[in-house]
Amino acid sequence: MYDYDLVVIGSGPGGQKAAIAAAKLGRRVAVVERGNMIGGVCVNTGTIPSKTLREAVLYLTGFALRDLYGASYRVKSEITIADLMARTQHVVGREVQVVRAQLLRNHVDILQGTASFLDPHTIRVTGAGRGDNSTVTAEKIVIATGTRPARPKHVEFDDLHVLDSDGVLHLDRVPGSMVVVGAGVIGIEYASMFAALGTRVTVVERRDRMLEFCDPEVVESLKFHLRDQAVTFRFGEEVSRVEVSEKGTVTSLASGKRIPAETVMYSAGRQGVTEELNLREAGLESDARGRIKVDGNYRTAVEHIYAVGDVIGFPALAANSMDQGRLAAHHAFGEPARELAGLQPIGIYTIPEVSYCGATEDELTRSSVPYEVGVSRYRELARGQIVGDTYGMLKLLVSTEDRTLLGVHVFGTNATDLVHIGQAIMGCGGTVDYLVDTVLNYPTLSEAYKVAALDVFNKIRALDVFAPAPAPEPAVTSD
Ligand SMILES: Cc1cc2nc3c(=O)[nH]c(=O)nc-3n(C[C@H](O)[C@H](O)[C@H](O)COP(=O)(O)OP(=O)(O)OC[C@H]3O[C@@H](n4cnc5c(N)ncnc54)[C@H](O)[C@@H]3O)c2cc1C
Numbered sequence: 001m002y003d004y005d006l007v008v009i010g011s012g013p014g015g016q017k018a019a020i021a022a023a024k025l026g027r028r029v030a031v032v033e034r035g036n037m038i039g040g041v042c043v044n045t046g047t048i049p050s051k052t053l054r055e056a057v058l059y060l061t062g063f064a065l066r067d068l069y070g071a072s073y074r075v076k077s078e079i080t081i082a083d084l085m086a087r088t089q090h091v092v093g094r095e096v097q098v099v100r101a102q103l104l105r106n107h108v109d110i111l112q113g114t115a116s117f118l119d120p121h122t123i124r125v126t127g128a129g130r131g132d133n134s135t136v137t138a139e140k141i142v143i144a145t146g147t148r149p150a151r152p153k154h155v156e157f158d159d160l161h162v163l164d165s166d167g168v169l170h171l172d173r174v175p176g177s178m179v180v181v182g183a184g185v186i187g188i189e190y191a192s193m194f195a196a197l198g199t200r201v202t203v204v205e206r207r208d209r210m211l212e213f214c215d216p217e218v219v220e221s222l223k224f225h226l227r228d229q230a231v232t233f234r235f236g237e238e239v240s241r242v243e244v245s246e247k248g249t250v251t252s253l254a255s256g257k258r259i260p261a262e263t264v265m266y267s268a269g270r271q272g273v274t275e276e277l278n279l280r281e282a283g284l285e286s287d288a289r290g291r292i293k294v295d296g297n298y299r300t301a302v303e304h305i306y307a308v309g310d311v312i313g314f315p316a317l318a319a320n321s322m323d324q325g326r327l328a329a330h331h332a333f334g335e336p337a338r339e340l341a342g343l344q345p346i347g348i349y350t351i352p353e354v355s356y357c358g359a360t361e362d363e364l365t366r367s368s369v370p371y372e373v374g375v376s377r378y379r380e381l382a383r384g385q386i387v388g389d390t391y392g393m394l395k396l397l398v399s400t401e402d403r404t405l406l407g408v409h410v411f412g413t414n415a416t417d418l419v420h421i422g423q424a425i426m427g428c429g430g431t432v433d434y435l436v437d438t439v440l441n442y443p444t445l446s447e448a449y450k451v452a453a454l455d456v457f458n459k460i461r462a463l464d465v466f467a468p469a470p471a472p473e474p475a476v477t478s479d
Contacts, residue, residue, distance in 0.1 A: 001139075002121065002137045002138050002139045003028075003030075003136045003137045003138065004027075004028045004029060004030045004109075004136060004137070004138045004139070005022065005027035005028045005029065005138065005139050005140065005333070006018070006019070006022045006027055006028075006029045006030075006138055006139070006140045006141070006142065006329065006332065006333075007029075007030050007031075007032065007115075007123055007136055007138035007140075007141050007142075008022075008029065008030070008031045008032070008141075008142045008144060008325075009031075009032050009115040009123070009141070009142070009143050009144060009145055009277070010031075010032075010033065010040060010143070010144035010145040010146055010273075010309070010311075011031050011033040011037070011038050011039060011040055011099065011103070011110070011144075012039065012040020012041055012042045012043075012144055012146050012309055012310075012318075012321060013040065013042050013309065013318045013319075013321040013322040013325065014040075014142075014144035014146075014308035014309030014310075014321035014322065014324055014325040014328075015031055015033075015040065015142065015144030015308075015309070015325060016031070016039075016040075016099055016102070016103065016322075016325065017321075017322040017323070017325035017326045017329075018142040018144060018306070018308060018325035018326065018328050018329040019031045019103060019106070019108045019142075019325075019329075020102060020103070020106050020108065020326075021325065021326040021329035021330060021335075022140075022329040022332070022333060023106035023107060023108050024106065025329070025330075025333050025335055027333060029106075029107075029108045029109070030108065030109040030110070030111050030136060030138075031103060031108055031109070031110055031111065032111045032112075032113060032114075032115040032123065032125055032136075033110060033111075033112065034112070034113065034114055034127070035112050035113075035127070038096050038099055038100050038110070039092075039095055039096050039099040040144075040146055041146045041147070041148075041310070042318045042321075043092060043095045043096055043099060044092060044096075045165075045166045045169060046165075046318075047318045048091060048092055048095050049088045049091075049092055049169050050165075050168075050186075050189060050190070050349070051349055052087055052088045052091040052092070053084055053087075053088050053168075053169075053193060054189070054193055054349055054351065055087065056083070056084045056086075056087040056088065057084065057193045057196050057197055057351070058196070058351065059075060060074075060075050060076045060079045060083055060084070061074060061075070061079065061196050061197060061198075062074050062075045063196045063351065064351075064387070064388060064389070064413070065388050066388070067388040067389070067390055068388040079174060079197060080173070080174070081171055081172060081173050081174055084174075085169070088169070111125050111134075111136065112125075112127075113125040113126050113127040113134065114126050114127050114276055115276075115277065116276055116277055116278040116281075117277060117278045117279065117280075117281040117282040117284075118135060118278075118281055119281055119282070120281075120282045120283055120302055120304070120305065121137050121138060121139070121141075121304070122135055122136070122137050123135065123136050123137075123138070123141070139304065140304045140305075140306070140332040140333070141282075141304065141305045141306070142305075142306045142307070142308060142325065142328055142329065142332070143274075143277065143292060143300070143305065143306070143307040143308075143311060144307070144308050144309045144311065144321070144325060145272070145273040145274060145277065145309075145311050146272075146273055146309055146310045146311055147270035147271055147272050147273060147290070147310040147311065147316065148166070148270065148271055148273055149164035149165050149166055149266070149267070149268075149269075149270055149271075150268050150269045150270055150271045150289075151164060151266065151268075152266070152268055154241075155239075155242055155266065156242070156244070157266070158244060160172075161244045161248065161249050161262070161263055161264065162242055162244060162249060162263075162264045162266070163263065163264070163265055163266070164265065164266050164267070164268075165186050165190065165265070165267055167265070168190055168265060171263070174194070174197050174198075174199060175194070175199050175261070175262040175263040176199060176200065176262050177199060177200040177201075177202075177248075177260070177261040177262050177263070178191075178194050178199050178200070178201050178202070178261050178262065178263045178264070178265060179201075179202045179203075179204060179249070179251045179259050179261045179263075179264045179265070180194075180201060180202070180203045180204070180265050180267060181204050181239050181251075181264065181265070181266045181267065181268060182204075182205065182266065182267035182268045182269070183203050183205035183207075183210035183211070183233070183235075184210075184267055184269070185211070185348050186267045187203065187205075187265070187267030188203070188210060188211065188222075188226075188348070188350055189348065189349050189350050190265060190267070191203050191226065191231060191350075192222075192226055192229075192231075192350040192351040193351060195226055195229035195230065195231045195351075196229060196351050200230050200232075200261075201226075201229075201230070201231045201232070202231070202232045202233075202234060202251075202259050202261065203226075203231060203232070203233050203234065204234045204237050204239055204251065204253065204259075205233070205234070205235050205236075205237070206236070206237070206238055207235065207236070208235045208236040209235065210223075210233075210235070211348065211354070213346070213360075214346070214348070214354060214356060214360070214409075215356060215360050215361065215395065215409040216361075216362070217395070217409075218354055218356070218393075218395075218409050218410075218411045219354075221352075221391065221393070221411050222350060222352070222354060222411065225351075225352060225391065226350075234253065234257070234259075237253045237254065237255055237257070238253060238254040238255075239251055239252070239253060239254075240252050240253060240254045242264050248260060248261060248262045248263075249261055249262070249263065249264050251264055269289075270310065270316070271289055271290045272286055272287075272289055272290025272291040272292065272310070272311045272313075273290065273311065274286040274290045274291075274292065274311065275290065279292075282302060282305060283301065283302045284300055284301060284302055284305065289313075290311070291311060291312060291313045292307040292311055292312055293312075294306070294307050294308075294312050297327070297328070297331040298312070298324055298327060298328035298331065299328075299331065304332070306328040306331070306332060307328075308321060308324035308325045308328050309321035309324060309325065312324070315344065319345075320344070323340055327340070341427055343357055343358060343423055343426055343427050344357070345357040345416075345419050345420065345423050347415070347416035347419070348416075349416065352389075352391065352392065352411060352412050352413065352415070353411075353412070353413075353414075353415045353416055354410070354411055354415055355409075355410045355415040355416040355418070355419040356407065356408060356409040356410065356419060357407070357408055357419050357420075357422055357423040357426065358397070358405070358406055358407035358408060358422070358423075358426050359397060359406045359407040360397075360407060360409070361373070361397060361407075364397060364406060364407070369399065369406070370399065370400045370401060371397050371398060371399055371400060371406055372397075372398050372400050372456050372459045372460050372463075373395060373396070373397060373398075373456065373459075374395070374396040374398060374432070374452035374453055374454070374455035374456025374457070374459070375393060375394070375395050375396075375452055375455055376393065376394045376395075376447075376448040376449070376450075376451035376452035376455065377392070377393045378390060378391065378392030378393060378394075378412050378413070378445065378448065379391070379392075380451065381443065381444075381445065381447050381448055381451065382442070382443035382447075383443040383444050383445050383447065384412075384413075384445065386443060387413055387445075389412050389413040389445075391411075391412060392410075392411055392412020392413055392415070392445075392448075393410075393411050393412060393448075394408070394409070394410045394411075394412075394418065394448035394449065394451075394452050395408070395409040395410075395452065396408055396422065396432065396435075396449070396452045396453060396456055397409075398431075398432045398456045398460070400460055400463060402431065403431040403432050403433060403460065404426075404429060404430070404431050404432075405422060405425050405426050405430055405431065405432055406426070407422075407426075408421075408422030408423070408426070410448075413445060414445050418445060418446060418448065418449075421446060421449055422449070432453045432456055432457060433457075435449050435450055435452075435453035436450075436453050436454060436457050438450075
């Protein structure tokens with residue numbers, strides 16, 4: 001009756017995994033994607049290019065090894081944008097191939113063009129040589145159209161001096177100075193990369209804190225490191241105007257300050273990509289930020305239409321989008337699926353990186369959960385010395401009542417990988433005793449878990465000394 005059992009709009013992580021999951025269930029599936037965007041924002045303009053750029057920065061600047069070889073250590077003294085982009089383009093090209101091959105291997109048709117609804121089961125695909133009249137019908141539809149950078153109306157973006165996070169990938173040189181507007185995850189990741197390249201960065205943030213969902217001690221360490229790289233923070237400040245001339249830009253703040261810089265990068269949130277979808281024809285609507293509402297099974301207000309990934313809002317991460325896509329496809333075709341585990345790791349790929357999973361100290365204090373903290377510093381680990389990371393740290397939050405692990409916070413080399421050890425223990429309801437009683441490879445950064453576990457174990461034992469003595473056993477009397 002329909003051309004396909006499932007049509008997916010968008011080939012980012014959410015769309016890909018929805019398509020592949022449905023194909024694995026034996027369904028006829030197509031993905032609609034614009035010509036040059038296979039893999040979505042994730043592969044082309046977001047996660048993969050930004051993380052590859054970070055690796056290129058780390059490698060070429062020799063930044064991570066300066067503790068070992070001295071402050072003047074560089075792999076390349078004049079780093080050009082071409083040096084940085086060569087690696088990025090290589091990896092993006094490979095990842096596009098991987099995604100395309102996975103879709104084709106699973107017999108998913110790739111329809112090139114822009115999708116819009118003609119009715120709740122019919123989609124028009126325009127562009128890329130298709131004319132305006134190519135339509136496909138589907139029993140079920142998954143919308144996975146993602147987001148694009150939000151651009152404040154009062155700012156004129158010229159993609160040369162004033163740009164957003166997409167524009168960073170098209171810079172023609174490494175700027176000598178840069179204003180980053182917005183200290184969210186994307187803004188602060190790019191701020192740290194340019195700072196490592198030697199750019200003088202000023203971060204302007206409306207709120208008086210940044211990354212307020214993270215452990216404050218970790219955020220302080222990050223700020224300390226960024227300040228050390230000549231980053232200036234302007235918290236509690238609002239940008240009122242950005243002027244552009246041939247000489248560069250001047251960013252005026254509402255407080256009267258004026259900041260000259262070669263480049264201004266806006267990282268002011270993201271907007272759901274729904275305006276071209278013609279949602280009304282499907283019986284749907286989006287909110288002011290272009291996002292679509294879904295239920296716990298990723299189903300929209302229209303029963304057979306699902307939405308996954310960034311277009312549904314929080315947490316807007318590639319990691320979550322993949323699982324959402326898989327679960328939506330399973331629900332659509334009646335495949336039993338288990339809910340995702342509640343523990344969500346957060347990874348922030350700044351230089352140095354930050355990651356955590358589980359509770360923060362603030363949360364535990366607010367909900368009156370008694371806990372103790374175990375800390376390990378990389379400089380006390382042999383592997384920390386070997387890799388030249390003397391600033392990293394790992395912090396465990398442990399219940400003083402039953403010694404279960406409640407949270408893990410990591411700052412420094414491999415933080416985003418290391419966090420998963422703590423996540424696995426917490427996911428299984430494990431206690432800190434497991435870490436105390438387990439032998440870990442040596443020398444590794446994972447050993448930080450052991451050291452932090454022993455630290456907290458000893459603190460809890462010190463408390464045990466004050467525990468009330470158990471009541472004496474009642475005397476047994478005989479009649
Ligand atoms: C700079 C940056 C860094 C990031 N870093 C990380 C990170 O380190 N870790 C992490 O987990 N996440 C990260 N993210 C977030 C991550 O990229 C997103 O969460 C993820 O890409 C969302 O996937 P998605 O499935 O919603 O689709 P997206 O990847 O957003 O892709 C949507 C696709 O839909 C297509 N599309 C839109 N409308 C139509 C239409 N009408 N017809 C056809 N196709 C259409 C678009 O062309 C696009 O290709 C980062 C994002 C950015 C911007």
